[in-house]
Amino acid sequence: xxxRVLIPAAVLAAIAxxxxxxxxxxxxxxxxxPPPVRADxxxxxxxxxxxxxxxxxxxxxxxxxxxxxTILESLGGGVAVLDYDRDGRLDLFxxxxxxxDATTPVTVRGLPGRLYRNLGGWKFADVTAAAGLAGAPFYxxxxxxxDYDRDGFTDLFVTGFGGVALYHNxxxxxxxxxxxxxxxxxxxxxxxxxxxxxxxxxxxxxxxxLYVCHYLDWSPANDPVCTxxxxxxxxCPPQRFKALPHRLYRNNKxxxxxxxxxxxxxxxxxxxxxxxxxxxxxxxKPDVYxxxxxxxxxxxxxxxxxxxxxRGFSAGVAVDEHGLFNGSMxxxxxxxxxxxxxxxxxxxxxxxxxALYRNLGGGxxxxxxxxxxxxxxxxxxxxxxxxxxxxxxDGWEDVAIxxxxxxxxxxxxxxxxxxxxxxxxEHDGRRQFRELPGKGGAYFRADRMGRGLxxxxxxxDGRLDLxVSHSNEPVTLLRNVAAPERxxxxxxxxxxxxxDRAGTVISVTSDGRKLTRxxxxxxxxxxxxxxxxxxxxxxxxxxxxxxxxxxxGPTHHYANLAPxxxxxxxxxxxxxx
Amino acid sequence: MGxxxxxxxxxxxxxxxxxxxxxxxxxxxxxxxxxxxxxxxRRDFVAARDHLARYLASDSADRDAHLLAARISRRLDGAATxxxxxxxxxxxxxxxxxxxxxxxxxxxxxxxxxxxRVFDFCMKHPDHPAAPFALESLTIGMRKIGQPDxxxxxxxxxxxxxxxxxxxxxxxxxxxxxxxxxxxGAEAAEEYRLALAESPTDxxxxxxxxEFLSRDELVxxxxxxxxxxxxxxxxPEVRLGMARCQRQLGDHTAATAIMTPLLAARPDxxxxxxxxxxxxxxxxxxxxxEDLLRRAVSKAPDRRTPNVQLLRCLQERGKTTxxxxxxxxxxxxDDELERRIAAMSVKP
Numbered sequence: 001x002x003x004r005v006l007i008p009a010a011v012l013a014a015i016a017x018x019x020x021x022x023x024x025x026x027x028x029x030x031x032x033x034p035p036p037v038r039a040d041x042x043x044x045x046x047x048x049x050x051x052x053x054x055x056x057x058x059x060x061x062x063x064x065x066x067x068x069x070t071i072l073e074s075l076g077g078g079v080a081v082l083d084y085d086r087d088g089r090l091d092l093f094x095x096x097x098x099x100x101d102a103t104t105p106v107t108v109r110g111l112p113g114r115l116y117r118n119l120g121g122w123k124f125a126d127v128t129a130a131a132g133l134a135g136a137p138f139y140x141x142x143x144x145x146x147d148y149d150r151d152g153f154t155d156l157f158v159t160g161f162g163g164v165a166l167y168h169n170x171x172x173x174x175x176x177x178x179x180x181x182x183x184x185x186x187x188x189x190x191x192x193x194x195x196x197x198x199x200x201x202x203x204x205x206x207x208x209x210l211y212v213c214h215y216l217d218w219s220p221a222n223d224p225v226c227t228x229x230x231x232x233x234x235x236c237p238p239q240r241f242k243a244l245p246h247r248l249y250r251n252n253k254x255x256x257x258x259x260x261x262x263x264x265x266x267x268x269x270x271x272x273x274x275x276x277x278x279x280x281x282x283x284x285k286p287d288v289y290x291x292x293x294x295x296x297x298x299x300x301x302x303x304x305x306x307x308x309x310x311r312g313f314s315a316g317v318a319v320d321e322h323g324l325f326n327g328s329m330x331x332x333x334x335x336x337x338x339x340x341x342x343x344x345x346x347x348x349x350x351x352x353x354x355a356l357y358r359n360l361g362g363g364x365x366x367x368x369x370x371x372x373x374x375x376x377x378x379x380x381x382x383x384x385x386x387x388x389x390x391x392x393x394d395g396w397e398d399v400a401i402x403x404x405x406x407x408x409x410x411x412x413x414x415x416x417x418x419x420x421x422x423x424x425x426e427h428d429g430r431r432q433f434r435e436l437p438g439k440g441g442a443y444f445r446a447d448r449m450g451r452g453l454x455x456x457x458x459x460x461d462g463r464l465d466l467x468v469s470h471s472n473e474p475v476t477l478l479r480n481v482a483a484p485e486r487x488x489x490x491x492x493x494x495x496x497x498x499x500d501r502a503g504t505v506i507s508v509t510s511d512g513r514k515l516t517r518x519x520x521x522x523x524x525x526x527x528x529x530x531x532x533x534x535x536x537x538x539x540x541x542x543x544x545x546x547x548x549x550x551x552x553g554p555t556h557h558y559a560n561l562a563p564x565x566x567x568x569x570x571x572x573x574x575x576x577x
Numbered sequence: 578m579g580x581x582x583x584x585x586x587x588x589x590x591x592x593x594x595x596x597x598x599x600x601x602x603x604x605x606x607x608x609x610x611x612x613x614x615x616x617x618x619r620r621d622f623v624a625a626r627d628h629l630a631r632y633l634a635s636d637s638a639d640r641d642a643h644l645l646a647a648r649i650s651r652r653l654d655g656a657a658t659x660x661x662x663x664x665x666x667x668x669x670x671x672x673x674x675x676x677x678x679x680x681x682x683x684x685x686x687x688x689x690x691x692x693x694r695v696f697d698f699c700m701k702h703p704d705h706p707a708a709p710f711a712l713e714s715l716t717i718g719m720r721k722i723g724q725p726d727x728x729x730x731x732x733x734x735x736x737x738x739x740x741x742x743x744x745x746x747x748x749x750x751x752x753x754x755x756x757x758x759x760x761x762g763a764e765a766a767e768e769y770r771l772a773l774a775e776s777p778t779d780x781x782x783x784x785x786x787x788e789f790l791s792r793d794e795l796v797x798x799x800x801x802x803x804x805x806x807x808x809x810x811x812x813p814e815v816r817l818g819m820a821r822c823q824r825q826l827g828d829h830t831a832a833t834a835i836m837t838p839l840l841a842a843r844p845d846x847x848x849x850x851x852x853x854x855x856x857x858x859x860x861x862x863x864x865x866x867e868d869l870l871r872r873a874v875s876k877a878p879d880r881r882t883p884n885v886q887l888l889r890c891l892q893e894r895g896k897t898t899x900x901x902x903x904x905x906x907x908x909x910x911d912d913e914l915e916r917r918i919a920a921m922s923v924k925p
Contacts, residue, residue: 314900316892321855323885323907351792366893371859375825378793412763412793432827 043438046391046421047466047478054477055124056092058114060451062471063100063139064408069226069235070100071218072108072139072161074406075195075273076384076451076471078526080143081458082154084131084169085177089118090456090530091127092467094475095158098139105220108161110136113143122459122479132178138162138191142452142526146199146208149255150498153177159194159212159526168255187257192244193218198522199502200277200286203306204552206499207251211288211522213272214244229411238294238327243269246290250306265308270295274331274386277521278342279503281363284552286503286521289317291328291346301363316365317344317357326352330386330453330525334397335516336372336424337431340507342518343368347383347401347525350413354383354401373432377420380413382406384525385453389464391440393486393536395515396424399433402450402468402525416447419468441478449473456530460566462488464534469527487537490566493519493548496573501531503551508535508544537563610642617645620743620779622652640668644678648710651682658682681711684718692718699734708738716751720758723917728755746776753785762789780805787818795822813843817852824856832856847877855886858893866890881910 051057060077063070077095084091096111115131116124128134140160148155153169156179166186167179183189193215199208218241228234248264249257274291281287285302292298296318300308312318319325327349333342341359348354353375358368369375385402392398403417421440422433439445452469459465463480470476489508495501502521507514517533537544543562549555550571558569613628629646633639647661658678666675684692692715699708699715712735719728732751739745753768766789772782787801799822805815816839823832836853843849854869867890873883884907891900 313904314892314897316889321889322882323888360893362895364893364895366858366861367889368859370825371827371829373827375795375827378795380793428828428830 043436043440045438045441046436046480046482047441047443048481049441049443049476050122050479051474051477054122055119055126056116056475056477058094058116059474060095060469060471061097061099061111063098063108064472066100066102066106068100068102068106068223069233069408070106070223071216071236071238071241071406072193073100073471074235075141075215076404076449076526077113077140077469078142078385078452078524078528079454079467079469079475080145080156080528081454081456081467081530082145082156082528083118084115084154084156084179085117086153087118089120089460090458091118092116092124093133093143093145093156094469095140095143095160095452095526096136097141097471098136098161100139106223107220108139110138110140110160110162112136113140113158118458120459122477130172130174130176130178132172132180133167135181137165137181140165141195142197143528144197144199144522145528146500146521147498148199148208148210148251150207150500152498155179157188157197157199157210159197161193163191164188164194164212182255186255187252187259188212188249190214190247190259195273196275196291196522196526198275198277198288198520199500200288200521201251201500201502201551202248202277202286202288202302203250204285204304205251205253206495206497207253208500208502208521209251209306210247210249210257211275211277211290212247212249213270213275213290214246215273215293216241216243216271228407228409231409234407234409238271241271243271243292243295246270246272248306248308260306264306265303265310266300267298267310270298273329274346274522274525276331276333276344276523277502278333278518279505279551280333280342280344280359282341282361284549286551289331289333289344291331292325293327293329293349294325296325297328297346311363315363316367320348320352320355321367321369326355328355329382329384330401332386332388332523333518333520334388335518336388336397338396338513338515340514340516342516345386345388345399347381347386347403350382350405350410351379353377353379354381354386371430371432373422373427373434376434377422381417381420382413384451385468385527386524387453387455387466387529389455390424390534390536391421391464391480392423392482393463393488393534394424394483394538395510395513395536396431398422398424400453400455400466402448402453402470404449404451404471414447416449418447419444419450443476443478451525452527453524454527454529455524457490457532457534460490462490462534462564462566464530485539487539487541487563488534489537489544489546489561489563490532490534491517491546491548492532492566492568493550494568494570495550496571501551505549506533507547507549508537510535510537510544511540532566610639613642613645613649617649618741618743619776620652620741620747622649625649626653637664638668640665640670643668644670644674647678651678651685655682677707681714684714685721687718687721689718689722696731696734699738703734703738709735709740709744712738713744713747713751716748716755720751720755723758723920725755725758728758742775743779746772746779746782749775750779750781750785753782757785757789762792765789780808784815784818791818791822791825795826798822799826813839813846813849817848820852820856824852824859829856829860833860845876847873847880847883850876851880851883851886854883854890858886858890863890863894867894879910879913881907881914884910 062073064073080093093115096113098110101107115128117127138160142159144157155169156167158165166183168182172178196213198211202209226236250260271293288300290298299312328346330347343359344357346355353369356368356372357365381403382405383401387400388397399422402419449471454467466478468476501519504519507516543560546558609628609632613625616625643661643665647658650657715731736748749768749772753765756765769782769786787798790798802819820832820835840853850869850873854866857866870887888903
């Protein structure tokens with residue numbers, strides 16, 4: 001959420017004042033062309049909004065009704081997709097946000113999140129209270145699921161202003177499962193404003209470690225009044241505040257964590273809002289990429305032993321085409337171009353393009369927004385939830401981005417903004433993203449306050465669905481109805497002895513093309529997506545071979561797998577073997 | 578505004594200029610002379626220049642025609658301004674008018690000496706016939722010396738006194754350019770749109786609007802550039818704008834089709850080399866890009882864009898040591914730009 005003025009103004013000034021070409025020639029009589037006609041309502045829907053009949057009815061509240069215009073209200077909330085009760089269906093947890101009371105100084109209270117159990121057939125039941133999640137210890141933002149103690153049940157880490165919560169998944173006294181909050185006991189005691197987080201085994205000991213982004217030093221005691229564009233007050237820009245240091249916690253393998261920030265080589269700056277973990281330089285170790293607001297993005301290359309080297313600038317992923325940092329929020333990574341390497345997609349603030357950093361191999365990237373067709377979106381969006389996923393099962397990773405402004409009175413854009421759905425297509429000899437005719441359905445044609453976004457196959461039909469959290473608007477469940485005739489194969493990986501899977505690389509060769517997918521830590525914005533991967537196979541329906549490269553480990557091949565279903569691929573035990 | 582005293586009092590100059598405006602031209606009009614004046618009125622300075630050239634070819638002793646030619650030349654590239662002013666003087670032209678014209682040329686070139694007095698006179702005598710073109714020169718001059726707030730103020734007054742739709746459009750464009758200098762792109766674009774409401778074919782307004790839209794609305798910007806290009810295909814800045822749009826839209830084939838002949842025609846133009854280098858970088862031709870961008874930097878060492886693109890190129894090619902040095906160079910340029918912007922914010 002960057003409100004940079006100086007350098008762009010300088011560039012404009014240089015162009016305007018220097019008079020690169022002084023332009024005073026008159027015009028013959030030709031009128032400017034009329035604005036382009038947009039066929040917004042043409043084209044079949046790709047996603048159907050099925051929220052109304054699903055039993056899911058929940059709204060994240062950011063507290064803006066108090067009209068205190070705090071920067072706290074700008075971030076919004078997320079959604080975690082997890083099978084908390086191991087019934088084989090993916091459940092949904094939404095963070096609740098909070099209330100900002102119009103006292104002096106302001107006071108901030110949390111609102112509870114909501115856990116919905118998936119009953120199948122697109123029906124969900126509210127199980128929040130029974131699952132022990134009815135409390136609201138702080139104003140919440142993100143939800144990040146992982147089995148941190150490798151007991152076979154997925155736990156939940158929740159971030160926010162005023163604290164973090166580590167909800168351990170335990171047997172409920174009344175039967176079933178519930179969550180017990182254990183952050184303090186686990187050593188997660190940094191209560192400064194926390195936003196995005198990522199679980200991943202960074203030191204190859206099998207247990208997921210935890211990277212936590214912290215944002216900035218706003219507080220009720222540090223709550224300046226900022227004027228807006230033509231209005232007496234608006235939300236303050238992040239530049240008015242100091243960055244908070246991020247945290248890296250090593251999993252002690254006993255349910256507790258050790259803060260290793262100071263020895264891991266992390267930078268002290270960065271107003272972090274997004275993080276994704278996967279192997280970005282091809283050395284077999286998961287790396288950490290951090291999307292920062294109003295500052296350079298970070299690329300922490302994993303050097304082993306819980307040591308990292310920040311190489312964002314030299315790798316080409318810290319800034320944009322103009323050498324300027326962006327206001328970055330959401331982030332995801334995928335092999336969008338068939339190179340076998342994961343590229344990075346970053347959702348940015350108004351006045352900037354959403355950035356695609358194409359992975360060239362060897363730890364080098366190229367800012368590739370325009371060649372990838374993303375320049376066509378313009379610079380009016382403020383992007384949050386970000387996903388690279390193959391919604392039409394043609395084998396190419398597509399894009400969804402949830403947008404919505406943070407300013408109440410933006411200039412040159414709108415408060416609510418439409419989300420975008422982009423299809424990966426071949427144009428001009430390379431892969432590019434294009435909006436679909438009709439934008440992909442009614443949901444994508446309306447303006448919204450999009451924030452968290454998760455990708456998940458909620459009905460296990462091989463078509464990846466979407467769940468979106470909005471600020472002060474109900475959450476939305478979008479059922480994928482695209483291209484039902486296309487073939488697919490789904491893969492869930494189970495690493496040996498339940499060790500963490502983030503960093504696993506899975507590939508399928510189909511119709512002579514190698515498709516590569518990644519099991520990631522973090523990703524998107526304040527959310528957790530389905531950990532399974534789906535390969536779109538187009539029209540190919542022959543059995544395929546799946547190659548799984550485990551984090552830091554060997555590659556195993558699983559032959560003759562029939563399409564049209566999910567496969568659980570387990571890592572062979574080398575000792576038993 | 579500047580406070581140096583110019584040799585002749587501005588008041589006297591402007592008064593004399595007013596007299597010239599009231600009684601000077603028009604006594605010996607021919608068709609080409611009349612056409613030239615009409616074209617100047619609608620700010621079609623190229624047509625005005627051409628008509629005057631034809632007129633003066635047969636009547637080179639018309640001193641007022643030379644003065645008009647000088648004024649038109651000032652609005653174009655200024656190449657013939659002094660020649661016509663010299664002729665005007667030789668033919669017995671009013672010395673004070675001559676000095677005023679030279680003073681305005683200096684102001685437009687970025688010398689603010691006397692600009693404060695000119696501005697004060699225009700405020701006191703907004704109906705004076707010299708006020709519009711004096712305020713126009715002030716708007717241009719203040720922008721040139723990096724004072725957008727002052728330029729905005731001058732353009733605001735110019736807008737108040739501008740008599741024709743073409744002049745009002747030009748004043749809006751002047752405001753837009755000043756706003757763009759302040760980084761207020763959306764507000765600048767609004768001024769360009771107001772200019773087009775006054776004069777729908779205004780070339781400057783369309784060009785600057787297209788440049789602004791090339792950030793957000795690439796397709797619309799490309800259409801504007803194409804319209805301008807269809808009218809005068811020889812203009813490199815329009816071709817360059819088209820190529821940028823095509824590149825940003827991801828159409829490398831179309832961008833290359835524009836840039837190849839443009840680069841051949843302007844091999845030493847740093848802006849053309851920079852765009853060609855950036856396009857090569859986007860196309861994955863880093864070696865070609867490096868050559869172009871090095872040449873661009875050598876031609877325009879203090880310009881930010883070629884330096885940044887060269888930095889990107891060096892990073893991509895893994896030339897780490899040189900990239901670090903180039904990064905320091907970009908930082909140096911950024912610091913200088915920030916310093917200049919801070920200077921811009923000085924109150925008038």
